[in-house]
Amino acid sequence: xxxxxxxSLDNSFxxxxxxxxxxPYRLYTDPDIYALEHERIFRGAVWNFLCLEIDIxxxxxxxxxxxxxxxxxxxxxxxxxxHAMVNRCAHxxxxxxxxxxxxxxxLTCVYHSWSYDLDGQLNGVAFRNGIRGKGGxxxxxxxxxxxxxxxxxxxxxxxxxxxxxxxxxxxxxxxGKAMDHHVRRNLGRPLKLLGFHSQVMKHNWKLYAENVRxxxxxxxxxxxxxxxxxNRLDMDGGIALSDDxxxxxxxxxxxxxDESDEYANAKVHSAQYDSQLKGPEMLDAWPEFEDxxxxxxxxxxxxxxxxxxxxxxxxxxxxxRGIDRTELFWMYLGYEDDTEEQTRMRTNQGNLxxxxxxxxxxxxxxxxxxxxxxxxxxxDAVEFLEMGGRDVAPSEGSRATETSIRGFWQGYRDVMGFx
Amino acid sequence: MAVNAAGIAEMDDALLRIRxxxxxxxxxxxxxxxxxxxxxxxxxxxxxxxxxxxxxYEAGHAIGVMHCDGKGMMMDRVKAMREANIFxxxxxxxxxxxxxxxRNSTNAFSARTxxxxxxxxxxxxxxxxxxxxxxxxxxxxxxxxxxxxxxVVLDSRRIDILLVYPL
Numbered sequence: 001x002x003x004x005x006x007x008s009l010d011n012s013f014x015x016x017x018x019x020x021x022x023x024p025y026r027l028y029t030d031p032d033i034y035a036l037e038h039e040r041i042f043r044g045a046v047w048n049f050l051c052l053e054i055d056i057x058x059x060x061x062x063x064x065x066x067x068x069x070x071x072x073x074x075x076x077x078x079x080x081x082x083h084a085m086v087n088r089c090a091h092x093x094x095x096x097x098x099x100x101x102x103x104x105x106x107l108t109c110v111y112h113s114w115s116y117d118l119d120g121q122l123n124g125v126a127f128r129n130g131i132r133g134k135g136g137x138x139x140x141x142x143x144x145x146x147x148x149x150x151x152x153x154x155x156x157x158x159x160x161x162x163x164x165x166x167x168x169x170x171x172x173x174x175x176g177k178a179m180d181h182h183v184r185r186n187l188g189r190p191l192k193l194l195g196f197h198s199q200v201m202k203h204n205w206k207l208y209a210e211n212v213r214x215x216x217x218x219x220x221x222x223x224x225x226x227x228x229x230x231n232r233l234d235m236d237g238g239i240a241l242s243d244d245x246x247x248x249x250x251x252x253x254x255x256x257x258d259e260s261d262e263y264a265n266a267k268v269h270s271a272q273y274d275s276q277l278k279g280p281e282m283l284d285a286w287p288e289f290e291d292x293x294x295x296x297x298x299x300x301x302x303x304x305x306x307x308x309x310x311x312x313x314x315x316x317x318x319x320x321r322g323i324d325r326t327e328l329f330w331m332y333l334g335y336e337d338d339t340e341e342q343t344r345m346r347t348n349q350g351n352l353x354x355x356x357x358x359x360x361x362x363x364x365x366x367x368x369x370x371x372x373x374x375x376x377x378x379x380d381a382v383e384f385l386e387m388g389g390r391d392v393a394p395s396e397g398s399r400a401t402e403t404s405i406r407g408f409w410q411g412y413r414d415v416m417g418f419x
Numbered sequence: 420m421a422v423n424a425a426g427i428a429e430m431d432d433a434l435l436r437i438r439x440x441x442x443x444x445x446x447x448x449x450x451x452x453x454x455x456x457x458x459x460x461x462x463x464x465x466x467x468x469x470x471x472x473x474x475x476y477e478a479g480h481a482i483g484v485m486h487c488d489g490k491g492m493m494m495d496r497v498k499a500m501r502e503a504n505i506f507x508x509x510x511x512x513x514x515x516x517x518x519x520x521x522r523n524s525t526n527a528f529s530a531r532t533x534x535x536x537x538x539x540x541x542x543x544x545x546x547x548x549x550x551x552x553x554x555x556x557x558x559x560x561x562x563x564x565x566x567x568x569x570x571v572v573l574d575s576r577r578i579d580i581l582l583v584y585p586l
Binding site (some may be wrong): 013065072092111193195196197198199200201202221222224225226227276279281282303326327332343346347348350351355356358361364365368 | 424436445470471472474480481482483484485486487488489490491492493494495496498499502503505507542576577578580581582583
């Protein structure tokens, strides 16, 4: 890491003494902090979501992605092994893969035709020996010293994760037992992609990391269900946290009433009954799991969330596009063995979230309102996060809490070294 | 009335084309003028409406960005936008090319129409919000043409901020 940058920043930046109940707005606007996040978080000891395994099903497939703002390419080699490298030629730094996806035997930079194997090893340099004995690389040029910078990768539950650190524990340990269990519940079966889009939001990436963990705002900002009088019986719920607080699940369960014979025998979830919806089939759903959880949004540090709300399964990946821009990628999924009817229900429920989501489209603008509202504030101005207490602890039975947001900041402070 | 090969009277193509083109213009003007309650009325009761990226459309994906299977879901969109959803005030301005129409049968046309839509925010920020093509199936069995299907294929898969008005 850049000791000089870190040093000068550490001298001027102090976390408020109240801890993770106070979040300095400066964290969203300070370019030195943004640069340090790339060193300590995105290049640090965390697992970053890279892509889905179904993005690269065949040997030779590649998919470009981003870790922070760092361009990365993920490949599958002839043996079926997955690799990830910084998508930056070892020669002059040009992007090697221009297309977002494709299939290649080698990755060749278009600028000077430096060519790499699918694991990132340099295997060819144009005119290495010159032309007609003139020019060319020095005699001691060693291709082994000029490969694409590699990330460690791990495929896990249909997703590919990457890290720049040798110290990151395997993904299940990084998540902890409870988080690992829930990811396996939702994604531990062959997946198929039902849809894909992104939305660009005009604020720092951490405001979305907060927002996706913010269970307090759900029924206050998002009023679709109450407007349509949708009878949600599934209001029991709470917040589960990993032991370190970095990752969390906000979940809702079917209430006791819903487990009576009347509901247990019904094939269709009761959510839309007696609603004022003119197209109530949008909420047609079926109970997929025995544990009674009907809605869950799982946030994985630093920039991933997995939703299974009713039957709407989606992976959300948010990527910084500069200090004040965030691109949120929505990958809507089903299982490979879904019936047509199940796909129809997941498709209709796709209306609830995403850039045009009836329930949650407000999230596209609300964080920008924070960004704009905090402009020109004093350097020590802070957010106030004491709903549900001042600690980072699971919350059984209530989602009127900011505990998982505090958990994110606890992880952030740990990784950034902000004592 | 012309009479086709099967002996069935057909309304003159030219007249129908004018009616369809007028309906297309009324559709975008009602959205641009914030007369959004009129939007579902351009569809048959069983009409289908979808906004999807070009990539998603070409890959045959089921899920785009907006998906209304039947007029009821469109009416719910309108009510949600008016009463539930929170967003910064903005207006669209659609600019369309002349539709390329194709007569499928006595009562059905298909059409492709390219469009650009500009978005103006309350503070005056203006930018191109989207461009792409309408791919339509139009029912002309009644005096007023109606969409049986309108698929809005966006060139970009990236939505700026959010999408609440239909396109």
